[in-house]
Amino acid sequence: MFKLYSFLLLFSVSSSLIAADIPAIAAASSMKFALNDIVDAFHKETGKTVRISYSSSGNLTRQIQQGAPYQLFLSANNQYINQLYQRQLTENKGISFALGRLALLSNKSIPLDPSNQLDGLKAMLQQQEIHHFAIANPTHAPYGIAAREVLKNQGLWQLIQEHLVLGENAAQATQFVSSGAAEMALVSYSLALAPAIQKTTHSVLISSALHKPLNQAAVLLKNAGDTAKLFFRFLQQDESRQILSHYGYSKP
Amino acid sequence: MDWLALTLSIKLSLVTLLFLLPIGIVFGRYLAYKQFFGKSLLQTLLTLPLVLPPTVLGYYMLVAFSPNQGLGLWLANTFGARLVFNFEGLVLASIIFNLPFAIQPMQRAFAAIPREIREAAACCGMSPGRILWKIELPLAWQGIVSAMVMCFAHTLGEFGIVLMVGGNIPAETQTIAISIYDRVQAFDDQAASIMSLSLLLFSMLTISLTYWLTERSETKHV
Numbered sequence: 001m002f003k004l005y006s007f008l009l010l011f012s013v014s015s016s017l018i019a020a021d022i023p024a025i026a027a028a029s030s031m032k033f034a035l036n037d038i039v040d041a042f043h044k045e046t047g048k049t050v051r052i053s054y055s056s057s058g059n060l061t062r063q064i065q066q067g068a069p070y071q072l073f074l075s076a077n078n079q080y081i082n083q084l085y086q087r088q089l090t091e092n093k094g095i096s097f098a099l100g101r102l103a104l105l106s107n108k109s110i111p112l113d114p115s116n117q118l119d120g121l122k123a124m125l126q127q128q129e130i131h132h133f134a135i136a137n138p139t140h141a142p143y144g145i146a147a148r149e150v151l152k153n154q155g156l157w158q159l160i161q162e163h164l165v166l167g168e169n170a171a172q173a174t175q176f177v178s179s180g181a182a183e184m185a186l187v188s189y190s191l192a193l194a195p196a197i198q199k200t201t202h203s204v205l206i207s208s209a210l211h212k213p214l215n216q217a218a219v220l221l222k223n224a225g226d227t228a229k230l231f232f233r234f235l236q237q238d239e240s241r242q243i244l245s246h247y248g249y250s251k252p
Numbered sequence: 253m254d255w256l257a258l259t260l261s262i263k264l265s266l267v268t269l270l271f272l273l274p275i276g277i278v279f280g281r282y283l284a285y286k287q288f289f290g291k292s293l294l295q296t297l298l299t300l301p302l303v304l305p306p307t308v309l310g311y312y313m314l315v316a317f318s319p320n321q322g323l324g325l326w327l328a329n330t331f332g333a334r335l336v337f338n339f340e341g342l343v344l345a346s347i348i349f350n351l352p353f354a355i356q357p358m359q360r361a362f363a364a365i366p367r368e369i370r371e372a373a374a375c376c377g378m379s380p381g382r383i384l385w386k387i388e389l390p391l392a393w394q395g396i397v398s399a400m401v402m403c404f405a406h407t408l409g410e411f412g413i414v415l416m417v418g419g420n421i422p423a424e425t426q427t428i429a430i431s432i433y434d435r436v437q438a439f440d441d442q443a444a445s446i447m448s449l450s451l452l453l454f455s456m457l458t459i460s461l462t463y464w465l466t467e468r469s470e471t472k473h474v
Contacts, residue, residue: 059437109320132337137420140437165337165419176419180320181336 023228024069025052026060028076029171030100030136030143030188031216033196034247035074038240045234048227056169058140064089064221071221071228074235076100076142076170076188078217085219094219097235098249101214102146102206103189105174105197110183112202117210118154121184125159132182133163134173143170146211147186153210177201188214189248205248215252253446256423257431264339264427265407268346272354272403275347277396280358281388302352310416313345317417337419342427345413350403357402361395362388394466401462405455 027035032054043049053060053070061080064070065087073090075081081094104121106112110129113120124130135151136144144166151157165182167173174191176182178200192203220232234240241251283295301309317335319328327333335341365388373383389396411429418425420434428451435444 056437058439062437062439107320131334132419134419137434137437139434165421167419168415179314180318180324181314181417182419 021227022048023050023071023225023231025050025072025074025228025231026064026068026070027052027054027074028057028060028142028216029054029169030076030191031074032171032191033194034190034244034249037243037247038235041239041243042231042234045239046230048230050227050231054169054171056136056141056144058142059169062140069223071224072218072232073221074216074218076214076216077145078215080142081217081219084221090219090221092219094217095236096215096217096252097240098216098244099213099252100143100216101189101208101248101250102143102150102186102211103192103203103248104206105177105185105187105192105201105203107177107180107183108200108202109180112204116205116207118150118156118206121154122156122159125156125163130163130183132165132176132184133160134165134167134176134182134185134187136170136173136187137166137168141167141169142214143186143188144173146214149211150186150206193246193248216249253443253450254426254428254431254435257426257428258447258450260339260423260426261408261428264342264346264410265404267343268350268407269400269403271343271347272350273396273400275351276354276358276399279355280395280399281362281384283355284359284362298355299352301349306349306410306412307416309345309348310413313341313413313417317341336417337421337425339424341417342410342414342425345417346407346410349410349413350406353402353406354399357395357399358392361392364395365391397462397466401459404458408451408455 035052039050039052055063057075057077057080060068060070060073060075061083064073064084073081073084078093078096081090084090085093104112104118113124125133135147138144138148148157151160165176167176167185170187170191173185174187174197177185177187178197180200186206189203189205191197192201218232218235220228224232279298283291314336316322317324317327319325319334324335327335333340335344369387369391370383373387374380378386409429410427411433414425414427414430415433418427418430420426420430428447432444432447432451435441435447
C-alpha cells in the first residue's frame with residue numbers, strides 16, 4: 001500500500017515537472033481561434049507546445065499582478081501591458097504584433113444591415129427587433145471598451161442601455177449571439193471570422209474610424225523560459241502573420 | 253457600495269425562498285413518509301445539484317432557453333418569455349440549484365416525527381391539513397428554518413451560473429457577487445473590499461439570527 005502510494009506521489013510530482021517545460025501563456029479571449037491555429041503551426045515547426053489561458057485582458061492583467069505564473073501575455077490593447085511595465089512585472093513594453101478590428105455580429109435568425117457605421121441598428125432597436133445586444137464587459141475587456149466607444153460615437157449608447165448584456169470577455173459575448181441568447185453583438189472581427197462562429201452568425205466589419213486602434217500586444221514576463229521566448233518570436237514571423245491576416249488582423 | 257446589486261441579491265434570495273418553501277415541504281414530507289417505485293431515482297435527481305458544477309446547469313440553461321430552438325422558441329412564442337439574461341431566469345436557476353439544500357433538511361425533520369403521533373392525531377379525527385399545520389410543522393420547523401437559511405445564503409453567494417447566463421445587467425442580473433467580481437477586475441479594490449465585508453457581516457448576521465431563534469424556541473418548548 002505504501003509502495004503504491006509513494007509511486008503515485010512520485011508520478012504526480014514528476015509529471016508536473018515534465019509539464020514545466022510547457023509554458024503557460026495568458027491571452028485575450030478575442031484571439032482564441034487565431035491563436036489556436038498559431039499554436040498548431042508552432043507545434044508543427046518546433047515540436048514544442050504551450051498552454052494558453054484565455055480571458056479578458058483586464059482579468060489576465062489582474063492575475064499577473066497577483067503573481068500568476070504566466071510567461072507570456074498577449075493583450076488586446078497595450079494599456080494593460082504598460083500597467084504591468086510600470087509595476088516592473090515585465091522587462092519592457094513589449095510589441096504590437098497586430099491591429100484588431102470590431103465586427104457587428106448577428107445571429108442568423110436576424111437580418112443584418114450591411115452598413116459599417118451601424119446605420120440600421122437604431123431603427124432595429126426602436127422597432128424592438130432586438131431584445132439583447134451583447135458586448136464584452138467594458139470595465140476590463142478592450143473590445144468592450146471599443147464597442148462602447150463605437151456606440152457612443154454613433155449616438156446609440158443611451159438607446160441601447162435597456163438591451164445591453166455584458167459578456168465576461170469578447171468570446172462570451174460572441175457565444176451569446178452564436179447560441180441565440182442575444183441577437184447581436186459588437187465583438188472582435190477575429191472571432192466573427194472563425195468557422196465555428198460563422199455557422200450560426202453573420203458579421204459586418206465596423207469602420208475603424210469609429211474607435212481607437214486596438215493594438216494587439218505581446219510581452220514576455222520576467223520568468224519567461226526558452227519555449228515562451230521562441231513562441232514570442234514565432235508570433236512575429238510570416239507564418240503567424242498569415243494566420244493573423246486570415247482572421248482579419250492587419251499589420252500594426 | 254453597490255446598493256442596487258445588494259438589493260437585487262437579497263430580492264433573488266427571498267423570491268427563491270418563496271418558491272422553495274412549499275416545494276421543500278411537499279417533497280421533503282413525501283420522501284420522508286412514503287415508499288414508492290422510483291424513490292431512489294427521484295432522490296438522486298433531487299440531490300444532483302449538490303454535486304453538479306454550476307457551469308453544467310448554466311450550459312443547459314443556455315441551450316434549453318435559446319430562443320432559436322425547442323423549448324426556448326416555444327416559450328418565446330407562447331409567453332414572450334426569455335429566461336436567459338433576466339431575473340426570472342436567475343430565479344429558476346436558484347430554485348434548481350437549491351433543491352437539495354431545501355429538501356434534505358426538511359426530509360430529515362419530517363422523518364424524525366414519530367409515526368404514532370401522526371396516527372394518533374388522525375385517530376382523533378384531525379384532517380390531514382390540520383395535522384400538517386398543528387402537529388407536523390411545529391415539530392419540523394427547525395429543519396425548515398435551517399433549510400431556508402442554507403438556501404438564502406447559497407443564493408446570495410451564487411456566482412458561476414449568474415456569470416454564464418446573467419449578462420451582467422444592473423438591477424436585473426448584476427448580483428452582489430458579480431458586482432464584487434467586476435470591481436476586482438476593474439482594479440477597484442476599495443469598493444470590492446467594502447462590498448465583501450458587508451456581505452460577510454450580513455451573512456454572519458443572518459445565520460446567527462436563525463441559530464438564536466432556533467435555540468430560543470427550543471428552550472421555550474422544553
